[in-house]
Amino acid sequence: PSAGSASASPLGLSTGPSISEGSLISPSSTDMPATPGKIPDGDSSDGKSPAVAKTAEESTRKSQDPSPASPIRDVDTSLSSGRVFGVVQLIMVLVTGAVLGAYLTAHLLESEYKNIVANLQSDQHKSLLKTQNDYIKCQSHLTIEQRSNHEDISSIRILADQTERAFQRRVEQYLNETNMAYRVANEGLEKASSYLKIEVEKHEFTRSQLSQAEALLLAEKNDHELLQQNLTKTIDRLNEEMEDHEATEKSVTRAETLLELEKEHHESTQLQLTQVNKRVQAIRNTMTEMTRQLEDARSQLAEKTKLLEDAALELDAAEDELDRRDIERAECDENHREMTKCRESLKGALENPIVHSDEAAVEAALESERESARKANAQLAQVLEEKEELVQEIKLLDDEGKEMYDAFSVNIAQAKSELKNVERQRDDFMKITKSMKDKITFRSRQAVLDEFGPGPHYVRLIFAFPSFPVNESILLELAPLDIMPHTIHTFLRMIKERMYAEGTFILSRDHIVVGGPVDLHNNENNQILEQRMIRQGYFPDGALLFMEYTPDYPHVQHSVGFNQAGGPVFYFNMKDNTELHAPHNGEGGGNKEGDPCFAKIVEGFDVAKRIAQLREGEGELETSVYIKDTQVVNIAA
DSSP: OOTTOGGGSTTSOOOSSOOOTTOOOOOSSTTSOOOTTOOOSOOOTTSOOHHHHHHHHHHHHHHTOOSOOOHHHHHHHHHHHHHHHHHHHHHHHHHHHHHHHHHHHHHHHHHHHHHHHHHHHHHHHHHHHHHHHHHHHHHHHHHHHHHHTSSSOHHHHHHHHHHHHHHHHHHHHHHHHHHHHHHHHHHHHHHHHHHHHHOGGGHHHHHHHHHHHHHHHHHHHHHHHHHHHHHHHHHHHHHHHHHHHHHHHHHHHHHHHHHHHHHHHHHHHHHHHHHHHHHHHHHHHHHHHHHHHHHHHHHHHHHHHHHHHHHHHHHHHHHHHHHHHHHHHHHHHHHHHHHHHHHHHHHHHHHTTOOOTTHHHHHHHHHHHHHHHHHHHHHHHHHHHHHHHHHHHHHHHHHHHHHHHHHHHHHHHHHHHHHHHHHHHHHHHHHHHHHHHHHHHHHHHHHHHHHHOSSOOEEEEEEEOTTOSSOEEEEEEEOOTTTOHHHHHHHHHHHHTTTTTTEEEEEEOSSEEEEESOOSSOHHHHHHHHHHHHHTTOSSSOSOSSOOOOTTSOOOTTEEEEOTTOSSOEEEESSOOTTTTSOEEOTTSSEEOOOOEEEEEEEOHHHHHHHHTTEETTTEESSOOEEEEEEEEOSOO
16 A cells, blocks of 8 residues: 555554655745645645645746746746756655654554553463462462361451452452553553644654553553562461461460369379378367367266265265274273273172172173174274275376376377378468469460450350250350459360250259250260260369359359359359359368359340240259350450
8 A cells, every 4th residue: 555545554544645656746936945844734625735736827827928938037937847846856755754754653653562562461461370370379278278277267267358358459450550551551542643643743742652651551560569569478477377376276285285284283182182181080080089088088087086085985984983983992991991890899709709690691791892892893904905995096097097198198299290280281282272273274364365365255055946946046245254264264165166066954943954065865975975075174073173163253143153063064043043052161061162153144045944944843854955056256246
């Protein structure tokens, strides 16, 4: 095609009427010299310029002028026409060159634009593919991490979703900006084409527009690189968070290991404390037995004292009897003297020839008195012997009493010393126990803060009634973390590990409803639940390491507490059981610890009431109400 045809334009735009190569344009006179490189403005009706038409008219008019022709004028005119013809040829060559240059320039610009657009599209496609591959890798990585640890991936999943949405927003923003750049570039090219259609001189302006488009494309490329950097930083941050999460898991594992060690130490300490209590009880029993023996000794001493008093009374009676016998003896002596006198008088009478008839009677009386005196002396000797025996027995009893008192004093001193040692050991054990409780409390609180946050903490229990097709649920609000951190941590861990799943409620009474990982209607399920509790160390010695009761969170109505074993069995307080489940003295004389109260019902009061109404007989439920699932609920989310 010719240089001036419309189809030769690189953008499909018409640049004016075509001028064939080698055509001439003659000016009408020398008054309008041709300017090289400039095309006169305006078009005539037959495709010629107004200057050419005017020149043709003047030539015609002069040819029709009747004045005679001058040879000199003709020569000058021919010379002027030759110059004009040469100038016109030069102008046409310049115009043709300018048009060809404009065409080549436009063609080169179009080729450069196409190359730029192709490169931009290729870079964009590669970057999109790379971004998509990175995104797919990120998704694959997140999927693998989610499969490996589906319990703790929720936060990472939320972050990945946020990153994905941010990435999608950035991609959409990038596409919009790219389309905007394309539209701006197309508008600039259209303007450049229109300017080329109007005048070629505005080529520089078109180039400036293309430079702006290139600047925009470069800015978009920089934005894309920045987006890639942000994506790389996001992936690095995700990796760091995963490493932090793994470190947190390791810390939790170490804490659980330390907790197990503390639990074993606590159990050994409790065993030692039990042994110490047994020793204290044995010492108390020994002291009681020794006290009883002392009382027996005192009773025996009192009996001996009474015997001594009786002996003293008997001795006094014997002394009185001796005094009486002394008096009788004195009387006997007096009688003997009188009898002696009588004998002398009788002897004198015998010497005289006077015979007395009462001599035999006097002899008989004297013999009777002698016999009485002999008996009195024998009784006196026997009384003296008994008195001596009593004195010796009293001395023996006094010596035995002193020995028993001395031995009892020594035993009492030893018992007091041993009791002091036992009390000192008990105080040491109590200090160790308190230290262990403080450590367990601190670590439990840190574990809850790291895993579940500062709270308040909520737990949802989902139940299945046999006669009701839809599951019901109860929402529990746990006690503040600072009040009983060990109980809160233990319950949250059991809820998260779904230890209560497939458990049942087993008892309903007027004041409580009892449930837990127990199934009285299905022995196989009950064995599975029991083995699961044993593996985690929650059975048979209880889930809690110690009873964490506090009067600041009492057993009011609709509160939740652990049983005396310290869990995992729990109960709903259907009445105010503050006094019943608080610490008090047991029937055997010992102190009963209070049941830990750790939560309250905030939603599902009717469900708890329905469970309580299933009671039959002594309190057992007529049908099983299963705990289908347990969830730690984030109310703030």
